[in-house]
Amino acid sequence: MISEEALRGAPAWTPSPTELADLELLLAGAYAPLAGFLGEEDLRSIRRSARLASGESWPVPVTLEVPAGMLDGFDPSDPTSAIEPTVLLVTDQEGAPVARVDITQTWETRPGWVGVAGPVHRHGDGSHAPFSAYRMDTDTVRGLIREPRVLGVFADRPLHRPQLAQIAHAARQLMAQVLVLVPYGTHTASREGITPEVLMRCVLAARDRLLDPLIVAVPLADRGNELSDALLRARVAAAFGVTHLLSTAGTVTGAGLRILVPRELSYDSRDGQWRDRDDVPQRFERRALRAREISDLLDDGLSLPEWHTPPAVAKELARARPPRRSRGLVLFFTGLSGAGKSTIARGVADALLETGERSITLLDGDVVRRELSAGLSFSKEDRDRNIRRIGWVAAEVGRHGGMAICCPIAPYRTARGEAKAMAQAAGADFVMVHVSTPLEVCEARDRKGLYARARAGQLTGMTGIDDPYELPTDAQLTVDTTDQAVEDMVAEVLSYLSEQGWINPRS
Numbered sequence: 001m002i003s004e005e006a007l008r009g010a011p012a013w014t015p016s017p018t019e020l021a022d023l024e025l026l027l028a029g030a031y032a033p034l035a036g037f038l039g040e041e042d043l044r045s046i047r048r049s050a051r052l053a054s055g056e057s058w059p060v061p062v063t064l065e066v067p068a069g070m071l072d073g074f075d076p077s078d079p080t081s082a083i084e085p086t087v088l089l090v091t092d093q094e095g096a097p098v099a100r101v102d103i104t105q106t107w108e109t110r111p112g113w114v115g116v117a118g119p120v121h122r123h124g125d126g127s128h129a130p131f132s133a134y135r136m137d138t139d140t141v142r143g144l145i146r147e148p149r150v151l152g153v154f155a156d157r158p159l160h161r162p163q164l165a166q167i168a169h170a171a172r173q174l175m176a177q178v179l180v181l182v183p184y185g186t187h188t189a190s191r192e193g194i195t196p197e198v199l200m201r202c203v204l205a206a207r208d209r210l211l212d213p214l215i216v217a218v219p220l221a222d223r224g225n226e227l228s229d230a231l232l233r234a235r236v237a238a239a240f241g242v243t244h245l246l247s248t249a250g251t252v253t254g255a256g257l258r259i260l261v262p263r264e265l266s267y268d269s270r271d272g273q274w275r276d277r278d279d280v281p282q283r284f285e286r287r288a289l290r291a292r293e294i295s296d297l298l299d300d301g302l303s304l305p306e307w308h309t310p311p312a313v314a315k316e317l318a319r320a321r322p323p324r325r326s327r328g329l330v331l332f333f334t335g336l337s338g339a340g341k342s343t344i345a346r347g348v349a350d351a352l353l354e355t356g357e358r359s360i361t362l363l364d365g366d367v368v369r370r371e372l373s374a375g376l377s378f379s380k381e382d383r384d385r386n387i388r389r390i391g392w393v394a395a396e397v398g399r400h401g402g403m404a405i406c407c408p409i410a411p412y413r414t415a416r417g418e419a420k421a422m423a424q425a426a427g428a429d430f431v432m433v434h435v436s437t438p439l440e441v442c443e444a445r446d447r448k449g450l451y452a453r454a455r456a457g458q459l460t461g462m463t464g465i466d467d468p469y470e471l472p473t474d475a476q477l478t479v480d481t482t483d484q485a486v487e488d489m490v491a492e493v494l495s496y497l498s499e500q501g502w503i504n505p506r507s
Contacts, residue, residue: 039117059231097124149176152242158202165274324501328398328428335435338442340481347490391419398428
């Protein structure tokens with residue numbers, strides 16, 4: 001039994017979003033048979049054979065890392081050691097405690113970091129979030145199940161009429177209760193460009209189209225491996241009591257579940273029913289809209305057809321994804337120092353401020369360094385931190401329908417990707433403009449004298465000289481100010497934004 005005094009003296013740590021998601025699933029019993037974060041032996045076994053050291057299959061590592069200095073001197077293998085801590089408090093992103101880890105093992109994972117293994121227990125009242133009533137543990141959900149067969153569905157997209165018809169048909173065939181599992185979390189923003197909260201509202205808006213379904217929100221983070229992600233989904237579904245899982249693109253067999261392949265349906269315009277595609281004559285057939293087609297309709301401010309989407313779901317989607325002219329946008333310029341980023345960005349901002357058609361926030365590199373990122377160095381870590389700060393502010397501007405125009409150097413591909421992910425997680429669009437002016441042109445301009453100082457050895461970490469610039473491969477627009485006037489570059493960016501619908505057509 002851990003005393004309150006020991007808990008008060010225990011170190012506290014806020015893990016990464018993926019680690020917090022794993023913690024919540026551990027506490028909910030959804031990772032059974034796991035009771036906590038895994039140790040070295042289990043992790044080696046998983047890497048070798050996708051099994052725990054006990055021999056039981058398990059698809060993914062479930063780990064927790066903390067800074068090494070936090071646990072200096074702790075040796076859980078030494079029963080005579082009086083050195084604390086034996087407990088680690090885990091806090092949410094706001095710093096409120098949510099759980100404790102009873103440490104059984106620590107080991108170095110990388111320089112300056114150690115892995116922590118041990119069972120987890122609820123502690124504190126942190127981790128408040130929207131739709132908390134649907135974040136249930138496995139015992140609660142199993143207590144609500146009334147039928148011997150449970151049809152599980154992972155709703156990582158809104159449920160339109162074709163999907164609802166597939167679910168209803170499978171449930172009737174099985175005489176099963178329906179359990180809809182809605183993934184949410186930082187890394188699980190819907191693949192149709194909406195936030196997890198909007199996805200949950202869309203699923204709830206469709207619930208009356210199914211026969212009294214159970215709906216559960218689960219913090220399943222996307223780990224980037226299709227096979228292991230699918231196997232983990234099967235394990236989580238089984239832990240909640242699912243006996244049959246309706247197949248999706250991210251579902252494979254596993255965890256003892258029966259996997260059902262949904263029928264391919266078409267809309268029969270004669271009576272408004274969704275039927276097997278082979279049963280609908282071609283002249284009466286309408287096929288399900290693709291995700292891109294749905295996005296295009298919403299981007300243009302057009303209504304989703306009622307034959308395809310229930311009105312309540314369409315209303316939620318239209319509210320969350322307004323036409324591009326009214327939607328938040330992060331316009332992100334990247335390029336070498338002296339490439340012309342700030343000049344073009346200011347020109348675009350000025351033009352839009354003159355028309356008044358968008359709310360504009362300009363996050364210029366130098367201004368950000370002075371007001372938002374004062375004290376940061378030019379090390380890679382601090383440069384990444386600077387881009388994350390810019391990305392966070394820009395995403396918040398976009399969340400509320402504004403346009404954030406950013407123009408940092410942003411030399412590293414990973415940091416640019418994080419800024420994009422933050423914008424999309426906030427429900428905003430993201431457009432990257434690569435100002436690709438060559439180094440020799442930028443160096444010849446050298447308005448701030450930075451290149452001269454770098455060549456003289458007076459300045460280190462200068463992008464393009466002794467620090468790399470990783471060329472973007474995902475920019476929507478590339479411009480070069482070598483031989484073109486800034487006014488032309490501004491006009492090109494405005495023209496692109498107009499053609500894509502983010503601003504009004506240019507006269």
